[in-house]
Amino acid sequence: MKARAFAPGHVTGFFVAREHEDPLKTGSCGAGLSLDDGVYTEVTLLPDGETRVLLNGVESEATTTRTLIDLLTDQPVLVNSRLSVPIGGGLGASAAGAMSTALALNQLLGLERTFNELCYAAHLAEVASGTGLGDVSGMSNGGVEIRLQPGTPFALDRIPTAPDYIYYVHFGPISTKGVLSDEQEKKLISLAGERCLKALLKKPTFEEFMRLSRKFAVDTGLISRRALDAVETAEAAGGLASMAMLGDTVFSTTADGLSEFGAVRRSRINLTGPVLVGDACQRDFFNMS
Amino acid sequence: MKARAFAPGHVTGFFVAREHEDPLKTGSCGAGLSLDDGVYTEVTLLPDGETRVLLNGVESEATTTRTLIDLLTDQPVLVNSRLSVPIGGGLGASAAGAMSTALALNQLLGLERTFNELCYAAHLAEVASGTGLGDVSGMSNGGVEIRLQPGTPFALDRIPTAPDYIYYVHFGPISTKGVLSDEQEKKLISLAGERCLKALLKKPTFEEFMRLSRKFAVDTGLISRRALDAVETAEAAGGLASMAMLGDTVFSTTADGLSEFGAVRRSRINLTGPVLVGDACQRDFFNMS
Numbered sequence: 001m002k003a004r005a006f007a008p009g010h011v012t013g014f015f016v017a018r019e020h021e022d023p024l025k026t027g028s029c030g031a032g033l034s035l036d037d038g039v040y041t042e043v044t045l046l047p048d049g050e051t052r053v054l055l056n057g058v059e060s061e062a063t064t065t066r067t068l069i070d071l072l073t074d075q076p077v078l079v080n081s082r083l084s085v086p087i088g089g090g091l092g093a094s095a096a097g098a099m100s101t102a103l104a105l106n107q108l109l110g111l112e113r114t115f116n117e118l119c120y121a122a123h124l125a126e127v128a129s130g131t132g133l134g135d136v137s138g139m140s141n142g143g144v145e146i147r148l149q150p151g152t153p154f155a156l157d158r159i160p161t162a163p164d165y166i167y168y169v170h171f172g173p174i175s176t177k178g179v180l181s182d183e184q185e186k187k188l189i190s191l192a193g194e195r196c197l198k199a200l201l202k203k204p205t206f207e208e209f210m211r212l213s214r215k216f217a218v219d220t221g222l223i224s225r226r227a228l229d230a231v232e233t234a235e236a237a238g239g240l241a242s243m244a245m246l247g248d249t250v251f252s253t254t255a256d257g258l259s260e261f262g263a264v265r266r267s268r269i270n271l272t273g274p275v276l277v278g279d280a281c282q283r284d285f286f287n288m289s
Numbered sequence: 290m291k292a293r294a295f296a297p298g299h300v301t302g303f304f305v306a307r308e309h310e311d312p313l314k315t316g317s318c319g320a321g322l323s324l325d326d327g328v329y330t331e332v333t334l335l336p337d338g339e340t341r342v343l344l345n346g347v348e349s350e351a352t353t354t355r356t357l358i359d360l361l362t363d364q365p366v367l368v369n370s371r372l373s374v375p376i377g378g379g380l381g382a383s384a385a386g387a388m389s390t391a392l393a394l395n396q397l398l399g400l401e402r403t404f405n406e407l408c409y410a411a412h413l414a415e416v417a418s419g420t421g422l423g424d425v426s427g428m429s430n431g432g433v434e435i436r437l438q439p440g441t442p443f444a445l446d447r448i449p450t451a452p453d454y455i456y457y458v459h460f461g462p463i464s465t466k467g468v469l470s471d472e473q474e475k476k477l478i479s480l481a482g483e484r485c486l487k488a489l490l491k492k493p494t495f496e497e498f499m500r501l502s503r504k505f506a507v508d509t510g511l512i513s514r515r516a517l518d519a520v521e522t523a524e525a526a527g528g529l530a531s532m533a534m535l536g537d538t539v540f541s542t543t544a545d546g547l548s549e550f551g552a553v554r555r556s557r558i559n560l561t562g563p564v565l566v567g568d569a570c571q572r573d574f575f576n577m578s
Contacts (some may be wrong), residue, residue, distance in 0.1 A: 032430060103449055107449070107450055107451055112493060112494055113445030113449070113493070114435065114446045114447065114448065114449070114490070114493040114494055115432075115446055115448065115449045116446045116447070118449060141430050141562070142561070143404075146403065153444075155402045155442075157404055157405045158403065158404030158405070159403065159404065160392055160395055160402070160403070160404045160407060160565065161395070161396055161565060162397070162565075163567070164567050201403070203401055204401060204402070204403040205401055239359040265404070270433070271562075271564055272558075272560040272561055273430070274562075276449065276451075276562055278452070278453050
């Protein structure tokens, strides 16, 4: 008895955060993109004992995923997640971990929830754990999304043109929790985010999304010195780049010049959103080395 | 100068139609699924003259696609659509033709519309042409969708569990326009559709979707004798099946026994919704024989 699901990684380019006494109304609007790099999760029933969560084979706290499980079931389960995005890199790892777990749990335990109900549970788990505000909404349909409203119900639009691939370099973790806890900074970020959202809706192209993301990262002061160096290097090579919000990761339309900053990964832009992984799936992600 | 896009075919299992003086509020709720069988469209600029639409290489009226083009541009274009779903088979061919054209036109002419704006234009074209009410909404995110509201803005949920493949047999065309023009029949259909929608939201599983679709097709009397024969044959083989609304096509979880009713096609359930086809796409759909 097991079930498997995938959820895409997610890069936020810019955002407007909203806190609300109702955690379902808490969230962010803004824009971002989903990645085929993400999280594959296999969930197995445990006959008894405590729920266990393995991230890349290592027993982990995984607060967001544990919160999600508590929202859906009392049954002890073994969650085995394989991540192809770094943890704490601003690539939506916690959201993808929770969302893939939600889909797999729904299948395994016959919970009979709709897709949106599972998304909202994963979103609640993110909000409760302080690990993110817009990643679940942003990844839920894949593509390059525009998040029109914070929180639930998700209100999404999409940029219909995008390259097939995105390159990214991760320098090291930033605590999302830390950055989001400064009130004054949040207000400045929101104002910058609102300007970007308005501008993107006027000109909803991929180039404009990249340009506005870079402007947001610089205007808010959220970009690190090293990330700005990498962004400028990509731009000198003719690319468009910015920093993933919120993580010390640069995403770019080109790999040129980026290898001096670290290991460059290439990912397809994900077009499916979170999905169950059927037995027909050719690749066995859980036996990968 | 050309651009290419794909839009999935779409099967409606059951529906509730709503007409409204505002065509954007006209549409249907209900449930259905998207298919990797669909329409690939290439749009090319014409220097002058009249817009031309080719369906599988044959110059065609293609009312819905022409209406869509008129909504987006005055520029004469050549639209070359390759369909892997039958026309008039209740498989959303007109919606997929219009939606793939909308995405390609947006790219080719730099129209700078969002994905939703392009969907709404294709939906308007469907409503104005009388060729469909829910196919554009239904296919817009792929998967097995629940359409919660008729018309725009689209309000979608999804069934998170589904098989990878669906089989279908097409017997012959039904005019969607004809069936939808009888007022009394529409009222009975709506009542049956509302019951199905309520039941599906209580138990949002793929099996329940198939079961309710079959019940809807029978209760409304929309199912043809031949289609019911095929449905019962699939069921005798252990499958779940119903008739695509509105077309003389049976869709099924099994191919067993269906070949006596005609050519059985197998399609993956589409998970992407409508997408641009980049240069990186390996398959050249427009040179296919």
